[in-house]
Amino acid sequence: MTFNGTYVVITLLDVNDRQDIDDRAESRSYIVADRKSGKAIIIDAVIENVDRDLRTIKELGLTLAFAVETHIHADHITGASMIKDRSGAQIVYGGGAECVVIGADLFLHDGKDLHFGNTVMKALATPGHTDSCTSYVLPGAVFTGDAMFIRGNGRTDFQGGSPEKLFDSVRNKLFALPDDTIVYPGHDYNGRVSSTVGEEKQFNERLKLSITKAAFVEIMNNRKTPRPAKMDIAIPANMKAGRS
Numbered sequence: 294m295t296f297n298g299t300y301v302v303i304t305l306l307d308v309n310d311r312q313d314i315d316d317r318a319e320s321r322s323y324i325v326a327d328r329k330s331g332k333a334i335i336i337d338a339v340i341e342n343v344d345r346d347l348r349t350i351k352e353l354g355l356t357l358a359f360a361v362e363t364h365i366h367a368d369h370i371t372g373a374s375m376i377k378d379r380s381g382a383q384i385v386y387g388g389g390a391e392c393v394v395i396g397a398d399l400f401l402h403d404g405k406d407l408h409f410g411n412t413v414m415k416a417l418a419t420p421g422h423t424d425s426c427t428s429y430v431l432p433g434a435v436f437t438g439d440a441m442f443i444r445g446n447g448r449t450d451f452q453g454g455s456p457e458k459l460f461d462s463v464r465n466k467l468f469a470l471p472d473d474t475i476v477y478p479g480h481d482y483n484g485r486v487s488s489t490v491g492e493e494k495q496f497n498e499r500l501k502l503s504i505t506k507a508a509f510v511e512i513m514n515n516r517k518t519p520r521p522a523k524m525d526i527a528i529p530a531n532m533k534a535g536r537s
């Protein structure tokens with residue numbers, strides 16, 4: 294749990310750790326709770342973890358207002374619709390997903406705010422991993438989904454992915470945030486919870502400031518990454534906010 298201004302961030306690790314069978318391993322979900330009102334959101338819930346996540350929200354006495362998605366995931370099915378059915382929370386996708394996703398209550402376009410209690414979270418369109426990726430910015434923190442990981446970044450080889458767009462999203466949008474902004478990624482494969490924008494400018498393997506756009510594009514275009522095992526099930530389900 295991290296205390297920061299009006300809100301608290303609770304990092305939820307994926308309970309599954311068998312990446313060889315089910316490569317949703319190391320997905321990260323987050324509860325963000327407004328400290329005064331107890332209104333909360335959950336970011337990138339995983340369907341298999343909904344019981345655990347709702348139990349946590351109940352135990353902490355929070356009221357879930359929104360289930361928020363950073364993008365249309367290929368590696369796991371979102372828990373958003375199950376959470377909506379069980380808690381009444383509204384489903385939020387980034388604005389770029391509006392023409393392809395059904396079942397969301399709200400599409401938060403670039404620069405638009407989501408209010409819960411006294412906490413305000415802003416959408417930041419960060420395409421490149423997929424063409425509709427959105428990061429979400431709070432005062433002092435950013436949830437980057439798969440646009441930027443701790444010392445890494447998401448693949449760019451499907452779902453409208455583009456290394457050129459990803460480079461521009463990270464350099465022009467994420468790196469424009471203050472250096473001490475805490476970075477919460479959509480995955481981490483090395484047991485890390487958070488980073489900062491300043492750290493990533495210096496140490497991100499492929500996106501640090503010393504790397505050129507041309508070099509980044511070449512690295513990404515030469516990567517060979519296996520297809521996510523659940524991709525053919527996950528993408529269609531996530532285009533319906535997690536309903537199968």
Ligand SMILES: [Fe+2]
Nearest residue numbers: 366367439447
């Ligand atoms: Fe992803």
